[in-house]
Structures are given as structure tokens and as C-alpha cells.
Amino acid sequence: MRTTRYLTVTAVAALLIYGSAGLSWLSGTTLPVVHASTSTPGPGVAxxxxxxxxxxxxxxxxxxxxxxxxxxxxxxxxxxxxxxxxxxxxxxxxxxxxxxxxxxxxxxxxxxxxxxxxxxxxxxxxxxxxxxxxxxxxxxxxxxxxxxxxxxxxxxxxxxxxxxxxxxxxTTAPSYKELQSIPENRVYVSTNRVEALLRGFLAFSHGRVVSDDSHAPGVEIGQPKDIYRRIRIESNFGKLTVLVTDGHLPYPYGRETTGYEVANLTDTLAKAKAAGVEILVPPYTADRRNAAVIQFPGGYIAEIHSNVSN
Incomplete structure (x- = not known):
């Protein structure tokens, strides 16, 4: 099963690299994403x-x-x-x-x-x-x-x-409670490496692309006048959000490695401030989310967000 999947992914990768990489580089178009098979379980647990x-x-x-x-x-x-x-x-x-x-x-x-x-x-x-x-x-x-x-x-x-x-x-299998909300692993990559990352991680995790937005609002990465590409992936490991940028990022974007979903952003920020947490990016709304970026004592930076009700 793995050999067959690997050969399939490799063949598609070759077509992407040799058939359209030059055109994509010149035109700014987005290469198609290879979706890994989910018919067999991946290595993740929960x-x-x-x-x-x-x-x-x-x-x-x-x-x-x-x-x-x-x-x-x-x-x-x-x-x-x-x-x-x-x-x-x-x-x-x-x-x-x-x-x-x-x-x-x-x-x-x-x-x-x-x-x-x-x-x-x-x-x-x-x-x-x-x-x-x-x-x-x-x-x-x-x-x-x-x-x-x-x-x-x-x-x-x-x-x-x-x-x-x-x-x-x-050695002894751990047992943790299920989460109320699943955090997202936030990965910043360049246009040059994003397709290789996607092909590899999707094949490894047996994950799926939930969304691939080439016109995501730049306010999410501190560039409110621009757009960028954002890919959301889910697998047994959880959520992975890939942010494709040119690296021209204002602080603290790119420093946050995890995004946490909370029930109410305003309430959570109030608790955070009372505990000595610094708000680095004040709340903003994008992609049906209210979001902010905070820094905990000791330097850990995180994105936190709550969903906007329809």
C-alpha cells in the first residue's frame, strides 16, 4: 500500500515540477495539491x-x-x-x-x-x-x-x-481527554517549498485539504492591504494551517507556532491580561474569526481566535 501510494505521489510530483513549475513561477498561479489517500490509517493517534x-x-x-x-x-x-x-x-x-x-x-x-x-x-x-x-x-x-x-x-x-x-x-500508551477545540499548527513557508511540503505531509499524515485560499486576507499576517495563500489541513494529528508568504512579515507574525480556538475571544483576552499576558496584535476579524496574537510570560507567542456566529 505504501509503495503504491509513494509511486503515485512521486509521479504527480514529477509532473508538477517539470510540467508546470516554470509557468507557475512566472504567472503566480497555484499548483494543484496532491490529496493523499485516507483509505488506510495514518501514523497519528488523536x-x-x-x-x-x-x-x-x-x-x-x-x-x-x-x-x-x-x-x-x-x-x-x-x-x-x-x-x-x-x-x-x-x-x-x-x-x-x-x-x-x-x-x-x-x-x-x-x-x-x-x-x-x-x-x-x-x-x-x-x-x-x-x-x-x-x-x-x-x-x-x-x-x-x-x-x-x-x-x-x-x-x-x-x-x-x-x-x-x-x-x-x-512505552505505556498515554490517555488524555478529548479537546474542546483542536488547535492549529501554524506553518509559514515560501512559494518555492509549499508544494513539496503539502505533498509530503499529506502523504505521511493521510490528511486532507479542508481549504486552499489563494486570496486570503493579508490582515491575518499583518499585511492588511495584501492577499496571500492559506491552506488548512486536517488529519489524525489535528489541524495544520500553512501560510504561504514572501517573508516580508511584521513582528510577531511567523513567531506564533500554534493557533488556539476559544469560545469567546474577549473573555479569554481578559483572563490573559489579568495573568500577565501581553496582547501583541489587538483583535481583528477575518475568515469568520475574531483573532488576536498574544505573548505569555517567558516569551511564548500564540494566535488565539473564536468563531464568528453566522
């Missing part, structure tokens, strides 16, 4: 196991976790100090389980070994070795080969466009 990786200083660790809980609600696991990399290191670590997304928080007491700190998320997979092989077949690179951690195994991969992710597997 969205509540998609954990945003957040690195803060040890001094900010407790304040960050407290502000996160005050803003979104939820619970935490017991805090500890562990070695979570394949080379010697020591980090404070805690899992924060909120109704709108799960976060793995790290406060390194030692220098952070390369390339850790650049991975945006951890995805739980059913089979780490199988998922690693699949990612390679689908165009990803392996930055950190599979290694053991205190409770399982991990690997760090990179998709075209420089998108780093950690895949993980636990």
Missing part, C-alpha cells in the same frame, strides 16, 4: 496528543505555566527535571493539558543541544520506526535519529520548507 513544544527559561517556567492555566484552564502533570535529549542535558519538564490544546514545557538548566528548541510540536505515533520510515519516503529529513527518553522513544524530522517536528512513542 489531536490531544499533538503537543506544542515550548522552551522557556527556568526562572519563567512556573509563571508561564500559571498564566497558561489562567488563560485556558486545564491541568498539569507533575513537574520534574529530566534528560529528554540523546546527548547529556537537564531540563525542567511538565505537560500542560488545556481544553484547547496540549503543551510540553521545557526549561533547560543546561545548554540546549542542537537542533532541539527549533521543533514546533510533538506528534504521538503508533509505531515510531514505521513513522520514521514513512516520513523519509514522503520527503522528510531525519535531523535526530530515533533515541530513548525516560518514558519512550523520539525522533526529530524536518519537512520541506524547514518545518521541524518531533515524533514520539510512549
Amino acid at each position: 489531536p490531544q496528543y499533538d503537543t506544542a513544544h515550548v522552551y522557556v527559561s527556568p526562572e519563567d517556567f512556573d509563571r508561564f505555566v500559571a498564566s497558561l492555566l489562567a488563560t485556558f484552564g486545564g491541568t498539569t502533570t507533575k513537574q520534574g527535571v529530566f534528560t529528554v535529549t540523546p546527548t547529556p542535558s537537564r531540563t525542567m519538564s511538565q505537560l500542560v493539558l488545556t481544553p484547547v490544546g496540549t503543551l510540553s514545557v521545557f526549561g533547560f538548566k543546561s545548554p540546549v543541544p542542537y537542533p532541539f528548541g527549533a521543533e514546533r510540536t510533538g506528534y504521538l505515533v503508533t509505531d515510531l520506526d514505521g513513522a520514521t520510515r514513512a516520513a523519509l519516503e514522503d520527503g522528510a529529513d531525519v535531523l535526530v535519529s530515533p533515541f530513548n527518553d525516560p518514558i519512550g522513544r523520539d525522533v526529530v524530522i524536518q519537512w520541506p520548507g524547514g518545518v521541524n517536528m518531533q515524533l514520539y512513542w510512549h
Whole structure:
């Protein structure tokens, strides 16, 4: 099944690259997206196991976790100090389980070994070795080969466009509550690499394109007079939003790796401000959403949004 799917995706990729890449580059047209087959299950488990990786200083660790809980609600696991990399290191670590997304928080007491700190998320997979092989077949690179951690195994991969992710597997299968809303992994890529990213990630995740808007309102990326391309993807891993830009982004756009859906943006912002969270981008409305960008104590930047009632 995988060989057949891989050959199909590769053949289409060749047609895209050699048949129309030059025309697309000159005309600005959008290349067609390859939709992966969903007839067989992908390596993902469920969205509540998609954990945003957040690195803060040890001094900010407790304040960050407290502000996160005050803003979104939820619970935490017991805090500890562990070695979570394949080379010697020591980090404070805690899992924060909120109704709108799960976060793995790290406060390194030692220098952070390369390339850790650049991975945006951890995805739980059913089979780490199988998922690693699949990612390679689908165009990803392996930055950190599979290694053991205190409770399982991990690997760090990179998709075209420089998108780093950690895949993980636990010796004892975790059990987290279903989320009230599923967060979106927000990925910024260039026009040069977006098709390779889409082909690879869709094939790997067995995901589907929910929407592909080549005229999305630029206010979403701090360019209110312009338009850009936005692709929304869903899979067993959760939601992935791909923002295709020229890199001419005002701060803080591109720094937010996750978008969290809340029931009421105004109420959530009030809770956030009371907890010491800074509002970097005031609320705006676009794509049937009210949205804002905030920064938590310790530096973590996130987009938050609520749906606009019809």
C-alpha cells in the first residue's frame, strides 16, 4: 500500500515540477495539491496528543505555566527535571493539558543541544520506526535519529520548507481527554517549498485539504492591504494551517507556532491580561474569526481566535 501510494505521489510530483513549475513561477498561479489517500490509517493517534513544544527559561517556567492555566484552564502533570535529549542535558519538564490544546514545557538548566528548541510540536505515533520510515519516503529529513527518553522513544524530522517536528512513542500508551477545540499548527513557508511540503505531509499524515485560499486576507499576517495563500489541513494529528508568504512579515507574525480556538475571544483576552499576558496584535476579524496574537510570560507567542456566529 505504501509503495503504491509513494509511486503515485512521486509521479504527480514529477509532473508538477517539470510540467508546470516554470509557468507557475512566472504567472503566480497555484499548483494543484496532491490529496493523499485516507483509505488506510495514518501514523497519528488523536489531536490531544499533538503537543506544542515550548522552551522557556527556568526562572519563567512556573509563571508561564500559571498564566497558561489562567488563560485556558486545564491541568498539569507533575513537574520534574529530566534528560529528554540523546546527548547529556537537564531540563525542567511538565505537560500542560488545556481544553484547547496540549503543551510540553521545557526549561533547560543546561545548554540546549542542537537542533532541539527549533521543533514546533510533538506528534504521538503508533509505531515510531514505521513513522520514521514513512516520513523519509514522503520527503522528510531525519535531523535526530530515533533515541530513548525516560518514558519512550523520539525522533526529530524536518519537512520541506524547514518545518521541524518531533515524533514520539510512549512505552505505556498515554490517555488524555478529548479537546474542546483542536488547535492549529501554524506553518509559514515560501512559494518555492509549499508544494513539496503539502505533498509530503499529506502523504505521511493521510490528511486532507479542508481549504486552499489563494486570496486570503493579508490582515491575518499583518499585511492588511495584501492577499496571500492559506491552506488548512486536517488529519489524525489535528489541524495544520500553512501560510504561504514572501517573508516580508511584521513582528510577531511567523513567531506564533500554534493557533488556539476559544469560545469567546474577549473573555479569554481578559483572563490573559489579568495573568500577565501581553496582547501583541489587538483583535481583528477575518475568515469568520475574531483573532488576536498574544505573548505569555517567558516569551511564548500564540494566535488565539473564536468563531464568528453566522
